[in-house]
Amino acid sequence: MPNAYENIPQQVEGEKTDTIHIVDCPTLEQAHHLFLLAKDRLKDISMWHQFSGFGSARFAITDAQGKELYKMAEKGDLFYINLPAPGPLAGDGKEWVRIEAMDLLEDANAESEYLTMTVRPIANPRHHNDASIAHFYDHRSTSTFIVERYKNNVSVAVHGRNETPNTSTNLYDTVRNTIIALAAREGLSFPQWKSLAKGILEYK
Numbered sequence: 001m002p003n004a005y006e007n008i009p010q011q012v013e014g015e016k017t018d019t020i021h022i023v024d025c026p027t028l029e030q031a032h033h034l035f036l037l038a039k040d041r042l043k044d045i046s047m048w049h050q051f052s053g054f055g056s057a058r059f060a061i062t063d064a065q066g067k068e069l070y071k072m073a074e075k076g077d078l079f080y081i082n083l084p085a086p087g088p089l090a091g092d093g094k095e096w097v098r099i100e101a102m103d104l105l106e107d108a109n110a111e112s113e114y115l116t117m118t119v120r121p122i123a124n125p126r127h128h129n130d131a132s133i134a135h136f137y138d139h140r141s142t143s144t145f146i147v148e149r150y151k152n153n154v155s156v157a158v159h160g161r162n163e164t165p166n167t168s169t170n171l172y173d174t175v176r177n178t179i180i181a182l183a184a185r186e187g188l189s190f191p192q193w194k195s196l197a198k199g200i201l202e203y204k
Helices: 028-043 045-052 171-188 190-202
Strands: 015-024 058-062 078-082 095-105 112-121 142-150 153-163
Touching: 015 190, 028 045, 028 112, 028 142, 028 153, 028 190, 045 058, 045 190, 153 171, 153 190
Parallel strands: none
Antiparallel strands: 015 153, 058 078, 078 095, 095 112, 112 142, 142 153
16 A cells, blocks of 8 residues: 655655644544645645744745746645745745655545655756755755545644755855754754644644
8 A cells, every 4th residue: 555654755864854743533534524625735835824823934836937826736846935034045035945746645435545745955946047055955855745644643744854954055055054954953943844734734
């Protein structure tokens, strides 16, 4: 049987992080309906800050040139993260990523169903002549978002792998990226992903 966690990239170097929130539903039918809702919310990236609540970063899907769009996420889409902190010069103040993989298994009668989405840092699409990664992590790093129903339980998880500071850029960004990456390693990114996971399952 397919397994959502097979879609998480292998941990090779750097740090790894795991954040999860789980809701137990009274019936399988209710769990399936919550899964469908959570699946759509995970794909609604431009609304993540609302699901996360006060103090959240802001997120927006863009086209290949970095122009904001409102759409449900698909493989290949770009999006930016605007942290409530000084942003990288390379990203015009924003962290940029690409959705490099999505996998959906939807079956109300199965023991498990899931949606996985893996993103990876990229260069700023608005700067065509600058190949510098516009993120505090380098291109080896990934984040995999998973919405899963297992029997009557529905979960949202974020799994960071190979989290390595991005130091192949200008001096300001190198220092800034190192500081933020170290802060994330010490758990300062946990509240953002925990609030997102909880909000996706409970947001009204």
